[in-house]
Amino acid sequence: MALGLGCFVQAWRRRFETAAHKRWAITGTVLSLTGIAVGVLGARFFGWEVAQRLPWLVAIHRKVALASTAFLILTAVTGALRIGIHKRLYLIFLPLYVLALVTAIIGYQP
Numbered sequence: 001m002a003l004g005l006g007c008f009v010q011a012w013r014r015r016f017e018t019a020a021h022k023r024w025a026i027t028g029t030v031l032s033l034t035g036i037a038v039g040v041l042g043a044r045f046f047g048w049e050v051a052q053r054l055p056w057l058v059a060i061h062r063k064v065a066l067a068s069t070a071f072l073i074l075t076a077v078t079g080a081l082r083i084g085i086h087k088r089l090y091l092i093f094l095p096l097y098v099l100a101l102v103t104a105i106i107g108y109q110p
């Protein structure tokens, strides 16, 4: 998930070079969605249990991660369709993604 963040930061830095921007953005999206799928499927269907250090923070993490995933999909779709709002969505998406990452790192035990 941290690699995904690295890709999104690169995508933002190269936002005026559309080809490079899209490469970084799509790589980050694929990495993140793969990570999310592994986590959700592992927990739901394979009974993985990750030890929690702060269960209240993990509860917050789940809500923020859901919102951040929705904004990731919205950002990718509006970018692909070149819808104007795409240029602003990172203002909500990036902070949510960072918050989801930080709450997971602190909420779960190393």
Ligand code: HEM
Pocket (backbone or CB within 6 Å): 008, 009, 011, 012, 015, 016, 018, 021, 022, 025, 026, 029, 075, 076, 077, 079, 080, 082, 086, 087, 088, 090, 094
């Ligand atoms: C799969 C995901 C993405 C795709 C396919 C995509 C695609 C695009 C495209 C085609 C443009 C040019 C729009 C135009 O010329 O009208 C663009 C611009 C832009 N994208 Fe993305 N993008 C994606 C993800 C992201 C992400 C994750 C961010 C932020 C971290 C982002 C931030 C921006 C910004 C700020 C611009 C505007 C640049 C300007 O002012 O001209 N995009 N994107």
